[in-house]
Structure formats: structure tokens, C-alpha cells
Amino acid sequence: MLGGSGIDAVFSMQKTNNGGYILACSTESNDGDVSGNHGNDDYWVVKLTSDNFSGQDVSDSLFSIVDHLAPAKATLQAGVSQASPGDIVTIPIYLKNAQNITQSGSNHLKTDINFNPTILLPDNYPNYSIKNGIGTLPLDSLPIHVYADSIIAQVKFIVGLGDAEQTPIWFSNYQSIGGSVTIDTISGLFTLTGVCHEGGARLINPNTKAGITAVKPNPASDELIISVNTIENGETYLMIYNSIGSEIYKTRINTQFSGSKEINLNVSDFSSGVYFIKFQSPTFWDYQKFIVGR
Numbered sequence: 501m502l503g504g505s506g507i508d509a510v511f512s513m514q515k516t517n518n519g520g521y522i523l524a525c526s527t528e529s530n531d532g533d534v535s536g537n538h539g540n541d542d543y544w545v546v547k548l549t550s551d552n553f554s555g556q557d558v559s560d561s562l563f564s565i566v567d568h569l570a571p572a573k574a575t576l577q578a579g580v581s582q583a584s585p586g587d588i589v590t591i592p593i594y595l596k597n598a599q600n601i602t603q604s605g606s607n608h609l610k611t612d613i614n615f616n617p618t619i620l621l622p623d624n625y626p627n628y629s630i631k632n633g634i635g636t637l638p639l640d641s642l643p644i645h646v647y648a649d650s651i652i653a654q655v656k657f658i659v660g661l662g663d664a665e666q667t668p669i670w671f672s673n674y675q676s677i678g679g680s681v682t683i684d685t686i687s688g689l690f691t692l693t694g695v696c697h698e699g700g701a702r703l704i705n706p707n708t709k710a711g712i713t714a715v716k717p718n719p720a721s722d723e724l725i726i727s728v729n730t731i732e733n734g735e736t737y738l739m740i741y742n743s744i745g746s747e748i749y750k751t752r753i754n755t756q757f758s759g760s761k762e763i764n765l766n767v768s769d770f771s772s773g774v775y776f777i778k779f780q781s782p783t784f785w786d787y788q789k790f791i792v793g794r
Contacts (some may be wrong), residue, residue, distance in 0.1 A: 566569025574606035605679030618662025711786030719791040734782035
């Protein structure tokens with residue numbers, strides 16, 4: 501028996517990793533095992549090595565207590581989605597089954613997500629890279645303190661007509677920052693829709709590069725030659741933007757026959773400065789910078 505001559509009650513109990521128990525109690529005692537009562541019910545935390553105890557609920561006591569030795573853990577999960585070439589698709593990243601995160605001291609998560617880069621192109625993520633045929637996108641400062649299963653990131657992709665009809669989306673280099681959290685992962689899946697299967701699936705060889713292949717001369721003063729390569733039919737455009745993002749030129753590229761093409765552009769009326777070329781096909785975007793100087 502523990503406690504004193506007043507009313508002592510156990511409200512919550514958790515088993516600890518060393519085989520004992522930790523109890524959240526209330527007490528009105530100021531004798532026996534209890535000293536220094538502050539008046540009325542006091543909170544009282546008890547650590548036991550025996551599981552032989554009893555108590556009763558009280559209304560004015562601790563609601564819950566969690567063993568500080570219990571491991572912190574959570575699950576990262578990528579979403580499942582589908583879209584057609586040229587679409588913008590958003591893939592959600594979930595944090596699920598988070599437990600004991602506050603006690604761990606962790607303040608956020610970081611991870612890489614990986615996928616087939618011929619199908620999915622991250623939309624405006626500067627840290628994106630491709631190595632050994634795998635696209636990798638680092639995600640940092642992901643929230644870890646969530647109260648239920650939650651979406652902690654939404655990643656936008658441009659959908660391409662790549663070399664496969666599906667790609668898994670999997671995690672690597674995942675870790676918690678500020679404290680130790682055991683992280684499990686569940687991969688996602690993206691499926692390409694709208695693929696023509698007549699005579700076999702119409703997929704693009706990823707070794708054939710589409711987009712801007714050369715910009716000469718650079719810097720330019722009068723005439724600029726822009727070389728591009730097309731690998732698919734469909735509406736394809738070349739646009740020029742000035743340094744503040746205003747479109748100042750646009751032309752449609754003939755894609756009836758794929759391959760290399762040249763666009764001759766007179767820049768003699770352009771002010772000196774930095775400009776950006778944008779190539780846009782149904783499934784691909786590309787950018788290049790050039791300078792007009794005199």
C-alpha cells in the first residue's frame with residue numbers, strides 16, 4: 501500500500517520498458533508516503549516495480565501519463581495518384597501513427613522522395629536531381645508534431661510520357677531532426693493514364709532529349725539562333741521572357757516531324773539585359789537563359 505491517511509487515487513498507468521509501472525495519481529494526504537501537500541488534491545507520480553496495486557478513479561487528477569522511456573515512432577507514406585501526359589498532379593506525403601514525438605525532442609523531419617524522372621518532373625523545385633536514372637527530390641522542414649494522421653507535404657509534378665506506365669514513389673535518407681524517432685515508410689504509386697496502346701504502348705525513349713539544345717551566340721546583339729529538339733506531336737511553343745517575367749515573344753513550333761529545329765530571332769530591338777527562353781511541349785518544359793549586350 502502507498503499513500504497516507506487522506507484520499508489517494510490512481511487515475512492512469514503505463515508499463516515501463518524495465519518491467520515496472522509508472523502511475524499518475526491524486527492525493528489529499530500529507531503523511532505516510534506523502535509530504536508537502538499544497539492543499540486539496542495534489543498530482544502525485546509514482547514509479548513501481550510491482551504490479552500488485554489498486555486504486556479508484558477521481559475526477560480532479562492527471563488525465564494521462566506516458567512512460568518517458570517509450571520509443572518515439574511514426575510512418576511516412578506517399579500517396580497514390582494517376583494523371584495523363586501534360587497534366588499537373590499533386591502527390592501527398594502523409595505522416596501517420598505518430599507516437600511519443602513530443603518526448604523525443606524532435607522538431608521536424610527531412611527525407612528524399614524518389615521516382616521515375618521520365619514520367620514525373622517536379623514543378624519548380626530547384627534541388628531536384630537525376631542520378632543513375634532515378635529522380636530525387638529532397639524535402640526538408642516537414643512538420644512532425646501532428647495530432648492525427650496528416651498530410652505534411654504536397655508535391656506538384658508535371659506528367660510526362662515516359663518509358664513506363666507506372667512509377668513507385670519511395671523514400672530515402674529520412675530522419676528526424678532534434679531528437680530520435682523511428683521512422684517506417686510506405687511507398688506510393690503513380691500511374692500514367694491516356695496512353696495509346698494501339699500497336700503497343702506509345703512511350704518515349706528517355707535517352708532522346710527534348711527541349712532547347714543550343715542558344716547561339718550568347719551574349720547576342722542582333723540575331724539569336726535557338727536550336728530545339730522535339731520528340732512528340734502536339735502543341736509546342738517557344739516563349740521569351742524578360743528579367744521581370746513578362747512574356748515578350750511567343751511562337752508555335754511545327755511538330756509534324758520530330759527532330760532538330762532552329763528558330764532565328766532578331767533581338768536588335770531588345771534592351772541590353774538578361775532574358776529567358778521557355779520551351780513547352782505537351783509533356784515537357786525546358787528553360788535557358790541568354791543575354792543581350794552591345
